[in-house]
Amino acid sequence: MxxxxxxxxxxxxxxxxxxxxxxxxxxxxxxxxxxxxxxxxxxxxxxxxxxxxxxxxxxxxxxxxxxxxxxxxxxxxxxxxxxxxxxxxxxxxxxxxxxxxxxxxxxxxxxxxxxxETDVVLAAVLWALLVLAAAQPAEVSRTRRAYTAEVERRAADAERTREEEALRRAQEERLRVARELHDVTSHTVSVIALHAAVAAEAVERAGGPSEAAAALQVIRSSSRQALSEMRAVLGVLRPGSGIAPQPGSAQLPRLLETAGLPVRLDVEGERRPLPPAADLTVYRVVQEALTNTMRHADATAATVTLTYESGAVTVRVDDDGKGARAPRGHGLTGMAERVAAVGGRLTTANVPGGGFRVTARLPA
Known part of the structure; x- marks a missing residue:
């Protein structure tokens, strides 16, 4: 135009x-x-x-x-x-x-x-000045544009260098954490699983109480599951090592079997595949909520309700423990951060008549 x-x-x-x-x-x-x-x-x-x-x-x-x-x-x-x-x-x-x-x-x-002639020469000089008056500002404009482009290029290079340095440091930190998980935590959990298996066999041979055998079996199964999930985390932390499938809502029944107390699973709405991030978050919320129940609530039973809605999924964990008297530690905070990371919302409250409720609503 x-x-x-x-x-x-x-x-x-x-x-x-x-x-x-x-x-x-x-x-x-x-x-x-x-x-x-x-x-x-x-x-x-x-x-x-x-x-x-x-x-x-x-x-x-x-x-x-x-x-x-x-x-x-x-x-x-x-x-x-x-x-x-x-x-x-x-x-x-x-x-x-x-x-x-x-x-x-x-x-x-x-x-x-x-x-x-005087007028011709004067006209030629004036014209030359006019041409110079057009060319010189153009040169200044070109120089300013070139300078601006160079400054922008250097800024982009500096930003790219900072991002590369940040990525490098993050990768180094991931590798350090992976080494710690593999060398320390993984070894400890493996020892727990091994000795739980040995203890279970010893109790069975000695005809010990069934409660002890069941508890040892839960310890053994939970340890194996922890090792499996730790390998998945190591796969994420170490690029190129292969990433194991992450757990999701389909693995909830197996998780509830190892919860250490009776847990009922109720599913409302029509089941459907969930986005990977939401599916993993559902599993982690239930896992952390049941862990808190076992540690702090003195509960005897719990219920997990998974509700499929239009554009969302809600997971609720209720127990019959001592409710708000249970300490609020890093578990609930980390759970809230995990839920917020996928655009969801976590709420916690006492259950009327006793007990505690954890509810997470996730877009899905």
Whole structure:
């Protein structure tokens, strides 16, 4: 739109000023068909001032040179050539721009050499100053643009370097945590699982109480599950080591069997596949809630309710323990952070008549 406005404006200015100039330049060549064509080329050449500034400069400067050489009336027809010079230099086409400026200066200069009259020489000098006044600001504009581009490039490089450094440090930290999990925690859990199995066999051989055998079996199963989940975490922390499938709502029945107290699972609504992040969060919420129940609530039973809604899934864990008297530690805080990370909301409250309730509503 700017180009069209510029071409139309220059066309009107060039043609009107040239026609009006004949009133005080009686010796000028009459504006014939060739003159009209040259004035049109001088203005229309600016149609390429943004896309192809060299072409715009060649057309405008060539038309201006022809109008001047053929002796038409002096008017505003050189202005498009000055605009083209500015555009070429500002766009970074310095060679073409300064070559066009030199051509525009040399054209009246040659006439001044042939006709060393005062008014001709003065006109040539003034014209050279006008060309310089168009070219020099273009050079300043080009330099400023180049400087701005360089500053932006360096800022982008610095930002990219900071991001790469942050990623490198994060990777180093992940590897450190993975080593700790593998070398310390994994070994400890493996020892627990091994000794639980040995103890269970010993109790069974000795004809010990069934409660002890059941408890040892729960310890054994939970330890194995912990090892399995730890391997999945190690797969995430160590790229290229392979990522084991993450648990989800489908694994809830197995989780409830190892909870250490009777837990009933109720499913409301039509089951459907959940997004991986939401599915994992459902499992972790139930896992952490039941862990808190076992540790702090003195509960004898619990209920897990999984409700499928339109665009969401809600998981609720109720127990019959001592409710708010249970300490609120890192477990509930971490649970709330995990739920918030997937865009959900966690609420906790006492159950009327006794007990504690954990509810998580997740978009899914």
């Amino acid at each position: 700017r180009t069209i406005a510029l071409v139309c404006g220059m066309g009107v200015a060039v043609y009107t000023s040239t026609v009006m100039a004949y009133g005080n330049q009686p010796g000028a060549r009459p504006l014939d068909l060739l003159g009209h064509v040259l004035l049109a080329v001088a203005a229309l050449g600016l149609a390429w001032w943004q896309r192809r500034p060299e072409l715009a400069l060649a057309l405008c400067a060539g038309a201006a040179a022809a109008v001047f050489t053929l002796g038409y009336a002096l008017a505003l027809w050189p202005v498009p050539a000055l605009i083209a010079v500015f555009s070429a230099i500002a766009a970074g086409r310095r060679v073409a721009g300064w070559a066009g400026a030199a051509f525009l200066v040399a054209m009246p200069g040659a006439v001044a050499v042939v006709r060393p």
